[in-house]
Amino acid sequence: MAYSDKVLDHYNNPRNVGSMDKADPYVGTGMVGAPECGDVMKLQIKVNPETGIIDEAKFKTFGCGSAIASSSLATEWLRGKSVDEALAIKNTEIVQELALPPVKIHCSVLAEDAIKAAIADYKAKDTKRVLETVNA
Amino acid sequence: MPQFPIYMDNHATTRMDPRVLQAMTPYFTEIFGNSASRNHAFGWQAEEAVEKARKQIANLIGADAKEIVFTSGATESNNLAIKGIAQMYAEKGNHIITAATEHKAILDTCKRLEKDGFRITYLPLQQNGLIDLDALRAAITDKTILISVMYANNEIGVVQPIAEIGKIAKEKGVLFHTDAVQAVGKIPVNVIKDGVDLLSLTGHKFYGPKGVGALYVRRRNPRVRLAEQMQGGGHERGMRSGTLNVPGIVGLGEACEICGNEMADEAMRLGYLRDKLKNKIFAELDEVYINGTMESRLPHNLNVSFAYVEGESLLMGINDVAVSSGSACTSATLEPSYVLKALGAGDDLAHSSIRFGLGRFTSEEEVDYVSEKIVDIVKKLRELSPLYEMFKEGVDLSKVQWTAH
Numbered sequence: 001m002a003y004s005d006k007v008l009d010h011y012n013n014p015r016n017v018g019s020m021d022k023a024d025p026y027v028g029t030g031m032v033g034a035p036e037c038g039d040v041m042k043l044q045i046k047v048n049p050e051t052g053i054i055d056e057a058k059f060k061t062f063g064c065g066s067a068i069a070s071s072s073l074a075t076e077w078l079r080g081k082s083v084d085e086a087l088a089i090k091n092t093e094i095v096q097e098l099a100l101p102p103v104k105i106h107c108s109v110l111a112e113d114a115i116k117a118a119i120a121d122y123k124a125k126d127t128k129r130v131l132e133t134v135n136a
Numbered sequence: 137m138p139q140f141p142i143y144m145d146n147h148a149t150t151r152m153d154p155r156v157l158q159a160m161t162p163y164f165t166e167i168f169g170n171s172a173s174r175n176h177a178f179g180w181q182a183e184e185a186v187e188k189a190r191k192q193i194a195n196l197i198g199a200d201a202k203e204i205v206f207t208s209g210a211t212e213s214n215n216l217a218i219k220g221i222a223q224m225y226a227e228k229g230n231h232i233i234t235a236a237t238e239h240k241a242i243l244d245t246c247k248r249l250e251k252d253g254f255r256i257t258y259l260p261l262q263q264n265g266l267i268d269l270d271a272l273r274a275a276i277t278d279k280t281i282l283i284s285v286m287y288a289n290n291e292i293g294v295v296q297p298i299a300e301i302g303k304i305a306k307e308k309g310v311l312f313h314t315d316a317v318q319a320v321g322k323i324p325v326n327v328i329k330d331g332v333d334l335l336s337l338t339g340h341k342f343y344g345p346k347g348v349g350a351l352y353v354r355r356r357n358p359r360v361r362l363a364e365q366m367q368g369g370g371h372e373r374g375m376r377s378g379t380l381n382v383p384g385i386v387g388l389g390e391a392c393e394i395c396g397n398e399m400a401d402e403a404m405r406l407g408y409l410r411d412k413l414k415n416k417i418f419a420e421l422d423e424v425y426i427n428g429t430m431e432s433r434l435p436h437n438l439n440v441s442f443a444y445v446e447g448e449s450l451l452m453g454i455n456d457v458a459v460s461s462g463s464a465c466t467s468a469t470l471e472p473s474y475v476l477k478a479l480g481a482g483d484d485l486a487h488s489s490i491r492f493g494l495g496r497f498t499s500e501e502e503v504d505y506v507s508e509k510i511v512d513i514v515k516k517l518r519e520l521s522p523l524y525e526m527f528k529e530g531v532d533l534s535k536v537q538w539t540a541h
């Protein structure tokens with residue numbers, strides 16, 4: 001299979017590889033996929049409590065080159081966005097940016113799912129924090 | 137530096153030996169006769185060449201030249217053997233035994249026969265890739281007419297206990313076919329010692345031309361009969377009609393002759409290189425698994441799963457090396473290798489596997505390059521792998537609730 005230049009670029013130079021502390025109250029972690037399906041993505045965001053902007057985004061992916069590229073691209077796009085802006089990222093934009101062929105569309109879907117899962121985790125922590133403040 | 141890309145996929149096909157091409161060349165032009173033309177010199181010359189090749193092939197597998205039927209390749213040989221036996225011996229029984237890890241040319245042919253009312257037993261494999269002989273014995277009924285088990289597997293290179301299967305078949309009065317495409321020319325194959333009644337082979341797997349193969353059909357003890365699958369001029373003792381592919385057959389014969397002469401040295405050289413590749417990988421990486429036993433295996437095969445990295449991304453990282461992966465991430469089904477799954481490998485390990493197939497034209501320099509490269513890329517991908525990170529943290533991945541998509 002021929003890969004697009006952008007997929008190759010992300011595969012050869014993945015952006016924002018790494019992990020952040022899951023227990024950090026301002027870090028949201030999303031892990032989607034399954035090893036037996038051939039893809040697992042872990043995506044993390046760190047939200048600045050002052051500005052509500054995503055300061056940091058990190059990923060680790062087990063999967064094909066397109067899955068690696070989709071998650072690497074997602075971390076680039078997440079940085080500097082507000083949580084609501086991040087939620088608006090669509091898998092079709094990833095498909096377009098990376099010129100993914102039809103058989104690889106599921107990689108972009110997985111990346112979108114990972115973004116949503118990371119944000120959901122962050123929001124759950126945020127809600128808990130608000131409740132704790134209210135109850136205190 | 138070696139020449140790129142490096143070819144290490146010799147189970148798929150092999151580069152033709154220049155000596156084979158040289159032997160074939162005149163038969164495209166000067167000696168172009170139809171070997172079935174009995175009344176002029178053009179025909180006689182072609183026939184002489186065909187009969188020489190028949191002997192060369194027979195010699196390599198311990199057969200008699202009269203027992204060699206030329207075909208277009210192993211898929212046709214397998215179809216002819218299985219359908220030909222099924223139809224010829226239908227009155228005797230309707231049961232065929234084969235194995236779950238056979239090539240699709242066997243499995244799909246058997247599936248076709250199931251539609252015609254035949255019953256097929258697909259024997260499971262042991263974890264080491266070998267047939268369980270007791271399970272084979274137990275599967276035989278008075279309706280069983282054929283056992284078909286491959287000599288050596290195309291993915292994991294595991295060599296089956298063919299002589300023992302042959303003995304069991306003989307004991308029970310059942311015919312025994314083996315798809316020997318990966319074994320012929322690479323390891324000693326002998327239809328008498330192995331007790332084989334039918335054997336499929338194809339030229340392009342052992343440095344001969346594509347599009348030409350043969351089926352060995354035993355002529356005595358017992359005399360095996362086959363129902364023809366194509367009607368025509370009744371060539372090849374009525375078993376396979378069609379004008380013979382004389383240049384291809386000459387090439388097939390020459391390839392057999394060369395293998396017969398050089399097999400011992402070649403197997404030793406490739407076994408050394410294969411082990412060098414394996415040792416380098418195992419010295420530098422943890423969580424690496426060999427698929428199939430090393431005890432009974434083709435000398436030029438290595439099939440390794442690199443846990444926590446996915447096969448296609450691995451291939452992408454070694455894009456200057458031609459190998460195969462057990463991952464089928466690009467297919468619609470996302471199903472990984474059925475051979476590895478039959479061995480009980482988890483889907484995740486099947487997705488992480490690479491098959492290395494060394495060959496006559498593989499150099500030590502190439503093996504050194506490939507082993508360095510594979511170690512580097514696996515290390516890099518594990519840096520990227522959330523699964524490897526979890527493994528290192530002591531998480532039991534089998535207990536994680538995954539969100540399958």
